[in-house]
Amino acid sequence: MNLANLQHLNKARVLVVGDVMLDRYWLGDTGRISPEAPVPVVKVSRLEDKAGGAANVAKNVAHLDGKVGLLGLIGKDDNGQTLERILQFENIHSQLVSIDALPTIAKMRVISRHQQVVRLDLEETFTNTHSRFLLSKLKEVIDEYDYILFSDYNKGALSAIQEMIAVAKSAGKTVLVDPKSSDFALYRGADFITPNLNEFKLAGGIVDSEETLTESARKLLQEAGIEAMLLTRSEQGMSLISASEKHHFSAQVREVSDVTGAGDTVIATLTTMLGAGMIAKDAVEVANIAAGIAVSKLGAATVTPEELSRKLGQYLIENGEHYQTPYDDVHQHIALAQKNGERIVFTNGCFDILHAGHVKYLAQAKAMGDRLVVGLNNDESISRLKGSDRPINPLDERAMVLSALASVDWVIPFGSEAQGDTPAELIARLSPDVLVKGGDYKVSEIAGADHVLSTGGKVEVLDFLNGCSTSNIIKKAQSTQ
Incomplete structure (x- = not known):
């Protein structure tokens, strides 16, 4: 087949x-x-x-x-x-x-x-x-x-x-x-x-x-x-x-x-x-x-x-094949899930090199609802945020790896310089039930949090796994060369 x-x-x-x-x-x-x-x-x-x-x-x-x-x-x-x-x-x-x-x-x-x-x-x-x-x-x-x-x-x-x-x-x-x-x-x-x-x-x-x-x-x-x-x-x-x-x-x-x-x-x-x-x-x-x-x-x-x-x-x-929902169809899929009463969770990030911390974090986010949507910074956005040598992996490859995880239902790219490389506009369009952010943030600092709260949703902050970061992985790889 x-x-x-x-x-x-x-x-x-x-x-x-x-x-x-x-x-x-x-x-x-x-x-x-x-x-x-x-x-x-x-x-x-x-x-x-x-x-x-x-x-x-x-x-x-x-x-x-x-x-x-x-x-x-x-x-x-x-x-x-x-x-x-x-x-x-x-x-x-x-x-x-x-x-x-x-x-x-x-x-x-x-x-x-x-x-x-x-x-x-x-x-x-x-x-x-x-x-x-x-x-x-x-x-x-x-x-x-x-x-x-x-x-x-x-x-x-x-x-x-x-x-x-x-x-x-x-x-x-x-x-x-x-x-x-x-x-x-x-x-x-x-x-x-x-x-x-x-x-x-x-x-x-x-x-x-x-x-x-x-x-x-x-x-x-x-x-x-x-x-x-x-x-x-x-x-x-x-x-x-x-x-x-x-x-x-x-x-x-x-x-x-x-x-x-x-x-x-x-x-x-x-x-x-x-x-x-x-x-x-x-x-x-x-x-x-x-x-x-x-x-x-x-x-x-x-x-x-x-x-x-x-x-x-x-x-x-x-x-060795994998199905990934085409980006153009994701919004319609989410709308249908919402109509069926499913609880939509949203999180976002660069996910340049997927590691154990990411996997644990995404599983915890998924547990807060029925479907998990991952907003994924596009390549231009990552370059503005992380430097000209990033991303290590291009958008389509990062999306494929993420969508292969059991915890992830949909992946949507975002990243506009005019929007400050935040997913605020995307979150306003999707209106998720739960917005999840990883790290040491206050709710007031999280892009899109005001919209989610105004529509009756929840905003959750999760801790990252200690010692796991893409930057550390890159430094370690460079030191062994």
Whole structure:
């Protein structure tokens, strides 16, 4: 597996087309039974709105740093406006088409103590006429994307999917389909189709043995005119099957919390990895790992590049490769973590030659929250602060070493002469929950401390490990020459 492709996730240009919906959750505690009927009374304390259906697929691509657009149908209503706002925050390029007569599809759930009490569905089926509006829009925007991903929830948005696939293929695009229909011929021309085991059996697939499963899958592919099938098989893992090859991937052994949205994660990861340059077999292997991570979380969860790289640690060590979040994507990753309620810790420094004192200090900083961001002085900044013979190691090498530490989640360069080579501006932009500084400082002397305190955060000062310093290491090395 060539994990260098993980550094090119933002080169994946994906258009998701399909049935979009708004997932709304009312969450609260239950303490009594209603006097009006034998049902629990849920005292709602929190409301959450999330992208659902094909919109959740697009969200999965976006969280993997893919450049993603979304084409679907919504109503001219409040739910449609709410969904549009969510897409904007998630960095998804919305191409939604508003329909006058029908509502935005919404799934509304009441949750108490991690249990679903009731689900209310607000929906009407879109017609072929409505679907053809999407077809026209697809023709307008298709040149902006390399991969077209169809997410079918059987709500009518993809009634014209045969023509949509024909348009995509004539434009030279790679087409992937997450099917709902048992007639795979509807998806003729697709490069990949990703049914689950139940959908496979409804389409005529036979699962008596591995041999019959493979034979029936190849027959279905041939009859439908589809190149390859990624068959997701729950606890049995997943299989990539084409006319000439079959590769099986065992399920990742993890504690399963919720399988909701796992299929969305699989096809989104597969598409993004293909867009980043991975061959199909490797892209499926990563998608399998992503599914294992997703089902360990509650709800329709997404997976980040950092989570994938940590899980792929054994490959990173063997191949000498390491994933480092591109600087341009770090701010978006932090914003998503903050939205999920994670506690962000920030510290900064030159970290020119990493030593034991640094490692201990960073581990202590990480222990103060969920995620640690390290602001790293750029080379010009270090030269101004330490002298023209510094840094010893250039920015990218220092960032790579830091990001390889288990305690460090993200590295962001900074360093402006106008800002006095302090991270004050960066801290104001990130608004971390905890600001950590090492050494003998007063809080009032720490750059950015005023901002963190004003937003309700904490500022902590940690002692450095005695006898450890980059300057001492350099002097010692020079004395032995």
